[in-house]
Amino acid sequence: MATPPTASTFAALLRAEGVTVVEVGDWETHNRNSRGPWGPVHGVMIHHTVTKGTDATVKICRDGYTALPGPLCHGVIAKDGRVHLVGYGRANHAGLGDPDVLAAVIAEHKAPADDEASVDGNRHFYGFECENLGDGQDPWPAKQVDAIVRVAAALVRHHGWTALSVIGHLEWQPGKVDPRGFGMDWLRGKVADRLAAGKPTTTLPAPGKPVVDLSKLVAAARSNPKASGTPVTYPGVKTVEAALVDGGFLAKVYLDGHFGTTTVTAYAKWQRHLGYSGTAADGIPGRASLTELGKKYGFTVTA
Structure with a gap:
């Protein structure tokens, strides 16, 4: 159980982990909080977008569409490894999922197979959409994978979680297949390796006046x-x-x-x-x- 940090701290955590952050418009206050609470947060959820082209991907993840208003995540992880922050707060990314999976994430246990959709995931997870067609053929560049690992590690490190707090959408909601193209156990292994290496040595400059x-x-x-x-x-x-x-x-x-x-x-x-x-x-x-x-x-x- 954890309280999300402020938007500015969230961005600082990613930068301290070596992530190149792009702040998109009014992302700090762009959310779906009027539709329900955000928090406590329990983990980080990874998705793929089924889109092509960074600009178009960022736009749809920020704005959403008629049936599903944006933001559709907190950050878009582009092919070049840059992370575009499009919202902060409740976001339409996770939907309803399996309560047993949520319990396992909270307990830092290996999650069981998801076979139910009854718990509000938008409330309890950070969400990152990764630019990828999701067809199993679209490549995952090394810079993009590295950014996914760094983003997950930054938040896990901040909250004192383990890599078992990082899950894929396919592990949360029955019928979902994202992210497709790599295994979540493999990704969690890379997150665990990064955490074991210790805190990043990046020193952030003291914040100046706006x-x-x-x-x-x-x-x-x-x-x-x-x-x-x-x-x-x-x-x-x-x-x-x-x-x-x-x-x-x-x-x-x-x-x-x-x-x-x-x-x-x-x-x-x-x-x-x-x-x-x-x-x-x-x-x-x-x-x-x-x-x-x-x-x-x-x-x-x-x-």
């Missing part, structure tokens, strides 16, 4: 007239919103990455707090006011 691009922020503020809605893909919006929340200018419920009318109103309060008035306090960020906000709440400003 950087907010003024021009991108202004564009976001001018293009989102509604109070709230679909978050924009520029993460600097959330940085500024968090500062406004910390300062008491914006309610936390609006910390959603959407620079709509409510955030504009909150920013106008900040501008008036600084002594501005008239068009200088219209809620659209200017360099001087944004720089002052960054000084007080811990971010820097660029053009």
